[in-house]
Amino acid sequence: MGLCVPFFLMNIDIPILAEGKKVYFASDFHLGAPDFETSLDRERRIIAWLDYVAADAQVLFLVGDLFDFWFEYRHVVPKGYVRFLGKLAELSDRGIEIVVFVGNHDLWLGDYLKEQLGATILHQSQSLIIGGRKFFIAHGDGLNPLDGKFRVIKKVFTNPVCQWLFSWLHPDVGITLANLWSGKSRHSQKGTSCDKHLIAHSERMQGSQYHDFYIYGDSHVDRYHELSNGAVYCNLGDWMDRDSYAEFDGDELKLLYFSL
Template sequence: MSIPEGKKVYFASDNHLGAPTPAQSLPREKKFVAWLDTIKKDAAALFLLGDLFDFWFEYSTVVPKGFTRTLGKLAEISDSGIPIYYFVGNHDLWMHGYFEDELNIPVFHGPQEFEMNGISFFVGHGDGLGPHDKGYKRMKKLFTNPVAKWFFRWLHPDIGVRLAQYFSVKNKLISGDDDAKFLGEEKEWLVQYAKRKLETRHYDYFVFGHRHLPLNIALNEKSKYLNLGDWIHYFTYAVFDGEALSLKEYKD
């Protein structure tokens, strides 16, 4: 991917729209949409690294109610020719066609490698990676099991979505909110994961979400790990100007 002069690539993650209630998340959604408006003028691409919604499940003909402002703005940006790349998180694992068909946004279900202006990136949501997250790894196997998804689809959306929203907000094991404290690099499992990846291949930047903590950590003299934080407490994002990647905070 070649980034034209004067253009930038933006990264954001973990909005959890709809939580803890639609009314309470609405101001955050409006703030996010306002940010999307500001980046349109110089964005070469936009990467959304998952958990845009606190819960998202696509039935054959139904998607969760709400988020009109966000979906409309993403459609506007995509229609203008700015590519958007979406990575599913642990709250929106069940994306299967809606973003691709309606918004022309490719959806990735695992980390991907990118090269921009000769600089290498390893990008993903971050859930289930590294030596930690064992409880979630077990739950993810259940959530992504085709038989379990088939049974869930037979629930009426009014029941299925409300039930999932309840557990999404209440279950700390799923949300990971109880882990949102920095306890040192040696306990940051995504840092450990990135260091292990570097043993076999070089990447200039590892970019993840999921941790809800804005972090910028040097892994060695040439590689860095960035966590995007969230749009609940920090309103942080990353921007690549064609040469370097940095974390920033949006203040409207």
């Protein structure tokens, strides 16, 4: 029996790609980790990649964990990342559509990127059509059926009352505590175990909800893997160690690596 996986449908299908245009996917930038200097170097590499893909990008999918931690107070957001956010604003102004999936490290993303960048913010996995092919896209957290502990924690963190209580902490206190938790979470989830669970999840979905491509982040393991019935599993890896991303030209999906 196939697994019925809930996902939230929005009108973000891209039935036809414009001539010469491509769709790009990347995830797990973890900006802010593990320290300022390392994060800044990574941010500059990401900006160079964004400049590279801007030449033919129609849509840019950022599939979660852009920041190692993010919280939007009423009048405050975490400092830093100005180069990255400025570059996204530039791409948006040039007509490139930006779609951001919320990950487990930046699950408190609110309307800031939507208001400032015109980005589409998605808090759930998506099934959509791109260039006539069917994609399932998700950050990947919480899809392991045995990971009940994480799902409980996520319900607590996404509870509006809990978010309101956290907002009463001074940002210097709240962000410091959150960064400590975030570092622990990042190290505990990274690895092939998460990757294997996502592959198994995709195979289960194939039984009742066929897709041509399954795209995830979360595991930090870059992988292009053929599933049953000709479908493809693609994990985007990360930008902490791999600088990996995916490119779709309307026909073929490729897992690629960026270098300066």
